[in-house]
Amino acid sequence: MKSSRLLTILLLLETRGRMTATELAEELEVSVRTVYRDVEALHTAGVPLYGDAGHRGGYRLLAGHRSRLTGLYAREAEALVLAGLPGAAEELGLGAHFADAQLKLRAALPAPLREHVDRLRARFHIDAPGWYAEDDDTRFLPRVAEAVRAGRVLAVRYRRWKEPTDVDRRLAPYGLVLKAGRWYLVAGPGPRTYRVDRILALTVTDEEADIPAGFDLAAHWRACQEDFHARLHQGEAVVRISPRGAARLTGAAARALAENGVPEPDGWTRATLPVETPDHAHATLLALGTDVEVLAPPALRDRVAATARALADRYG
Incomplete structure (x- = not known):
């Protein structure tokens, strides 16, 4: 979509500085002629974008120009990571921060892009859980998420499927995963996987969690899924x-x-x-x-x- 390209051009120039029409065309996988038209549209929208001729020429933004996102707080930035799943932000206790971040992001966009974002928001909705999924008891999820962010050991009482069912554990939280509408905590020692809705009691301790250097949550989860399907x-x-x-x-x-x-x-x-x-x-x-x-x-x-x-x- 044209409006999506306009936003991409704006962000590319903010992060990389001067870029030629050819470089932008290659990045966007469009023709140079399309880049010329998009740049003109940004001019019309009031973006301070300038073109320099010559061997070292190219397009650049007015010195010091930045999208108006400087007012974001840490929690709002965290909520932006979950922008595709507002329900997940709500469950993590970031619902209000998510709403604030969305307002600031919207205000930072030129008018044509703002209208495009509004249309998309009105026409797309994500509801991850299945039709017959029961509501999980995730009352401890915000505190688990806080422990993950702060890197603090959790003392939990956990209900597992085998005897003895209720056990006490001290867990070093490595990360949280949302899978098919259900939250899982990946934690050491191990690491092992725990369903958040099976936590019966929880205390966030002052002990710093020892997380292995270079631990990759996404790679670990993919490996767990592959192992699960291989054994299934x-x-x-x-x-x-x-x-x-x-x-x-x-x-x-x-x-x-x-x-x-x-x-x-x-x-x-x-x-x-x-x-x-x-x-x-x-x-x-x-x-x-x-x-x-x-x-x-x-x-x-x-x-x-x-x-x-x-x-x-x-x-x-």
């Missing part, structure tokens, strides 16, 4: 599945069907699908009803058949 599907099931059943497959099963499925004369498809535990495979394949036939392994086929017979007996 360790079994296989050979099935015949109807077109209607195939349309209901998702995730790894849908990908496997597309990659190794063999069409059969009756319109069904034979494929080897990845499965999790025997219990999960049994429940998942039963949910497809008469649109799937389990061929192997024999134990899974027998179990599905036994359940089908029991259902037939129950319903007469």
Whole structure:
């Protein structure tokens, strides 16, 4: 969009200084002629932008010119990092700072760009959690976030899935991750991952957290996700599945069907699908009803058949 390019030109010149039309065109992946038109639009909007001729020429902003963002406070700057997710800023206790930062950012833009931003805000909304997700208990999230920012050890009482369920832990917070509407704390020792909604009690201590030098939260989370998916599907099931059943497959099963499925004369498809535990495979394949036939392994086929017979007996 043109308004997006105008903002990019403005920010490029603020951060890099003088740039030629050719350099701007290469950066924006547009023609030099388009850059000339965009520069003229910035002139019209009142931006103090000047062009110098000659070998060392190029476009530059009037000396000392900066976008009017100097009034941002630290919390408002933090809220800007979450600008794509206002709900996340609210949960972290930064909702008011987010609103203030948005107002200052809007005021800093030339009128045409301000109108463009207003149109985008009116037409885009992010609602990350799924339709059937229950509301998590995140009452401790702002304090966890404060400990992450300050680098302070947390003393928590945490509820886990195995016995003993309620345990006390001292955690060095490395960072927070929002995944599918749910907040996770990555913390040492380990590091390990903790669901924030399972924290039962919390104290932010004065002890400084020892975070390994060079720790990369995003890289760590990607590695955890890859390991999770590698361990998730360790079994296989050979099935015949109807077109209607195939349309209901998702995730790894849908990908496997597309990659190794063999069409059969009756319109069904034979494929080897990845499965999790025997219990999960049994429940998942039963949910497809008469649109799937389990061929192997024999134990899974027998179990599905036994359940089908029991259902037939129950319903007469």
